[in-house]
Amino acid sequence: MEKDDMMLDELANKEYEFGFVTDIDMDISEVGLNEDTVRFISAKKNEPQWLLDWRMKGFRAFQKQDMPQWQNFEMPEIDFQSISYYAAPKKQAKYASLDEVDPELLKTFAKLGIPMSEQKQLAGVAVDVVFDSVSVSTTYKEHLNEMGIIFCSISEAVKNHPELVQKYLGTVVPHTDNTFASLNTAVFSDGSFVYIPKGVRCPMELSTYFRINAENTGQFERTLIIADEDSYVSYLEGCTAPMRDENQLHAAVVELIAMKGAEIKYSTVQNWYPGDKDGKGGIFNFVTKRGACRGDHSKISWTQVETGSAITWKYPSLILQGDHSSGEFYSVAVTNNKQIADTGTKIYHLGANTKSRIISKGISAGQGQNSYRGLVQMGSKAKNARNFTQCDSLLIGDQCGAHTFPYIESKNNTATIEHEATTSKIGEDQVFYLNQRGIDSEQAIALIVNGYAKEVLNQLPMEFAVEAQKLLSLTLEGSVG
Amino acid sequence: MLSIKNLHANIEGKEILKGINLEVNAGEVHAIMGPNGSGKSSLSSVLAGRENYEVTEGEVWLDGKNLLDMKPEERAREGVFLAFQYPVEIPGVSNINFLRTALSEIRIHRNLPPLSAKDFLKMTKEKQELVEFEAKLANRSLNQGFSGGEKKRNEVFQLAMLDPKLSILDETDSGLDIDALRIVSNGINKLRTADNAFVLITHYQRLLEYIVPDFVHVLYNGQIVRSGTKELALELEEKGYDWLKEEYHGQESINTK
Numbered sequence: 250m251e252k253d254d255m256m257l258d259e260l261a262n263k264e265y266e267f268g269f270v271t272d273i274d275m276d277i278s279e280v281g282l283n284e285d286t287v288r289f290i291s292a293k294k295n296e297p298q299w300l301l302d303w304r305m306k307g308f309r310a311f312q313k314q315d316m317p318q319w320q321n322f323e324m325p326e327i328d329f330q331s332i333s334y335y336a337a338p339k340k341q342a343k344y345a346s347l348d349e350v351d352p353e354l355l356k357t358f359a360k361l362g363i364p365m366s367e368q369k370q371l372a373g374v375a376v377d378v379v380f381d382s383v384s385v386s387t388t389y390k391e392h393l394n395e396m397g398i399i400f401c402s403i404s405e406a407v408k409n410h411p412e413l414v415q416k417y418l419g420t421v422v423p424h425t426d427n428t429f430a431s432l433n434t435a436v437f438s439d440g441s442f443v444y445i446p447k448g449v450r451c452p453m454e455l456s457t458y459f460r461i462n463a464e465n466t467g468q469f470e471r472t473l474i475i476a477d478e479d480s481y482v483s484y485l486e487g488c489t490a491p492m493r494d495e496n497q498l499h500a501a502v503v504e505l506i507a508m509k510g511a512e513i514k515y516s517t518v519q520n521w522y523p524g525d526k527d528g529k530g531g532i533f534n535f536v537t538k539r540g541a542c543r544g545d546h547s548k549i550s551w552t553q554v555e556t557g558s559a560i561t562w563k564y565p566s567l568i569l570q571g572d573h574s575s576g577e578f579y580s581v582a583v584t585n586n587k588q589i590a591d592t593g594t595k596i597y598h599l600g601a602n603t604k605s606r607i608i609s610k611g612i613s614a615g616q617g618q619n620s621y622r623g624l625v626q627m628g629s630k631a632k633n634a635r636n637f638t639q640c641d642s643l644l645i646g647d648q649c650g651a652h653t654f655p656y657i658e659s660k661n662n663t664a665t666i667e668h669e670a671t672t673s674k675i676g677e678d679q680v681f682y683l684n685q686r687g688i689d690s691e692q693a694i695a696l697i698v699n700g701y702a703k704e705v706l707n708q709l710p711m712e713f714a715v716e717a718q719k720l721l722s723l724t725l726e727g728s729v730g
Numbered sequence: 731m732l733s734i735k736n737l738h739a740n741i742e743g744k745e746i747l748k749g750i751n752l753e754v755n756a757g758e759v760h761a762i763m764g765p766n767g768s769g770k771s772s773l774s775s776v777l778a779g780r781e782n783y784e785v786t787e788g789e790v791w792l793d794g795k796n797l798l799d800m801k802p803e804e805r806a807r808e809g810v811f812l813a814f815q816y817p818v819e820i821p822g823v824s825n826i827n828f829l830r831t832a833l834s835e836i837r838i839h840r841n842l843p844p845l846s847a848k849d850f851l852k853m854t855k856e857k858q859e860l861v862e863f864e865a866k867l868a869n870r871s872l873n874q875g876f877s878g879g880e881k882k883r884n885e886v887f888q889l890a891m892l893d894p895k896l897s898i899l900d901e902t903d904s905g906l907d908i909d910a911l912r913i914v915s916n917g918i919n920k921l922r923t924a925d926n927a928f929v930l931i932t933h934y935q936r937l938l939e940y941i942v943p944d945f946v947h948v949l950y951n952g953q954i955v956r957s958g959t960k961e962l963a964l965e966l967e968e969k970g971y972d973w974l975k976e977e978y979h980g981q982e983s984i985n986t987k
């Protein structure tokens with residue numbers, strides 16, 4: 250439509266809000282990747298031998314692997330030798346309190362709106378901040394400690410709870426899984442670790458903010474969450490990165506493990522720098538996330554709102570091992586300008602009476618390309634397993650693209666798989682209707698898009714949902730006029 | 731209040747409005763009738779600022795302000811309300827949420843303080859009662875799955891909420907059942923004040939029995955070919971449009987001689 254085109258052209262100029270660089274001394278490893286890099290990182294972090302050995306296995310697996318080629322975009326050339334694999338703020342002594350943290354860093358956090366303040370504590374958010382590679386501050390730890398909950402950086406967990414880390418690390422995403430997971434195994438810098446003991450309901454949302462700051466550093470965080478029998482935890486992950494002309498690589502791994510009767514809710518609001526409107530710069534977000542419902546009646550749900558990154562390559566998956574275990578995947582992915590998102594989920598039904606639900610909402614604007622890629626697999630023992638998939642695409646303008654690649658494999662004829670898909674376009678008449686009631690076009694689009702994504706946004710904890718709504722509007726600013 | 735002078739407008743290069751002149755004063759009700767395709771909805775679209783219409787000539791003033799210079803949302807905030815002939819559905823956007831956004835924009839424009847959630851809900855309730863709009867519809871997604879008549883009633887509910895200066899109702903009566911027509915008309919009569927004005931686009935004399943117009947205009951072929959009082963509507967009901975068409979074309983052929 251003509252009007253849509255005009256809208257597109259008019260508003261294509263919204264700048265990335267979080268684009269600033271913090272001036273702090275960084276301790277950065279030399280660029281390049283070889284066995285010495287891996288040893289350097291491990292030594293910097295005073296790691297035990299078993300962890301170094303595992304990193305080495307990851308490195309060797311990485312060397313043997315090719316870049317994946319099945320995604321619906323041309324894999325960019327990534328020169329792994331030109332990246333620095335370790336960056337940490339220099340003032341690295343343990344911070345006993347926030348007062349000791351470099352004020353520049355705190356200012357950055359303030360700009361990011363990271364909830365470290367008193368009010369946010371009242372809101373019940375415990376935050377583990379990963380600034381580039383080192384975890385800076387963890388609030389609320391004591392209160393959680395009393396309940397036996399462990400919430401700390403993964404480096405700390407390696408020091409203080411090595412038996413837990415060694416038992417579970419790499420058991421959901423093996424070091425050979427894919428190029429990026431292997432790379433992460435070799436060079437992961439930091440990340441979060443959560444352990445919820447049997448029967449404990451974590452009383453607050455646990456939250457981590459990730460941020461890439463140093464130039465030419467990749468961010469390779471590793472997150473491991475274990476919910477022991479009959480426990481519950483809700484975990485929030487938010488991410489931002491400053492504006493850079495070059496592309497930066499982000500290759501994280503997240504592993505979730507739910508034992509019998511346990512439930513994990515994992516929510517992500519991803520707002521990495523998407524590049525400018527011509528597609529220059531931006532984060533390459535190649536992330537491996539997987540959850541294992543190990544025990545009977547366990548449950549894991551992924552909720553993601555993906556608004557940033559130049560390229561998002563991400564398929565949070567679920568292995569439903571336990572009988573009656575269930576999994577959910579709720580996703581909103583937005584692409585504007587030249588952004589690319591190839592995202593979805595893989596759900597493996599292994600146990601009997603397992604259930605899964607996939608709700609995917611893609612939004613494409615500008616010249617953005619948005620692909621949903623999903624696999625639902627019913628194993629031979631997955632008696633009466635059920636899946637429901639709803640996969641919707643919303644287009645704004647006519648230069649963008651939406652694609653869906655749903656794959657189904659069933660080895661069990663008692664299993665049911667339902668799939669629904671729709672594609673719609675924000676109509677000029679819808680925008681005009683709202684205009685006619687006094688609402689300008691940007692707000693109109695925000696209303697329409699938030700309405701469209703409501704089912705997913707409703708899954709997010711209140712505080713995050715509001716932020717996610719704002720981000721959706723921000724990302725789409727410039728897509729309509 | 732509203733002053734339309736020699737308004738010409740095109741859509742996709744085709745002239746649809748061919749010199750409309752109309753004066754609407756505060757406190758008045760004007761009815762616009764006319765055969766299908768004569769340009770009634772086009773006129774309301776142009777007044778509301780729909781961008782696919784291109785105004786090629788003429789002026790439109792609203793209380794001394796140049797309407798044609800304003801964006802659609804600015805016109806709405808200035809007090810122009812269009813009850814659409816075909817209201818669109820917007821899935822997932824709650825009716826109430828949408829109205830809250832609209833009202834707050836309009837209040838900002840009018841330098842009124844924002845309404846608290848409590849006051850807003852109170853107002854919602856009052857207006858729902860005024861136009862007898864079902865509360866459960868107010869809480870649903872905007873027009874989604876509404877019946878034809880429910881959509882029309884939602885337009886009137888919105889009108890009641892937003893309190894416009896100039897309301898243009900484009901065939902709001904068509905699709906309403908007999909009771910609904912009476913209810914909606916009563917609602918509109920209650921909303922009438924000395925400071926606002928209504929333009930009713932309709933095909934049916936019946937509506938005008940409930941909401942008595944001060945003037946009736948006939949739009950044909952992009953022009954107002956006849957204006958009169960409510961008796962004109964009765965005459966049209968009886969005789970149809972042919973006599974006016976003939977008159978118009980007779981006039982036209984004289985003009986072109």
Ligand SMILES: Nc1ncnc2c1ncn2[C@@H]1O[C@H](COP(=O)(O)OP(=O)(O)OP(=O)(O)O)[C@@H](O)[C@H]1O
Binds near residue numbers: 764767770
């Ligand atoms: N997008 C468009 N492209 C071409 N012609 C159009 C377009 N929109 C409207 N028209 C034409 O403009 C003329 C006037 O249409 P309009 O909808 O204003 O009529 P109306 O008087 O409201 O009719 P009705 O009583 O049927 O509602 C019609 O001939 C119609 O086909």
Ligand SMILES: [Mg+2]
Binds near residue numbers: 771772901
């Ligand atoms: Mg019409």
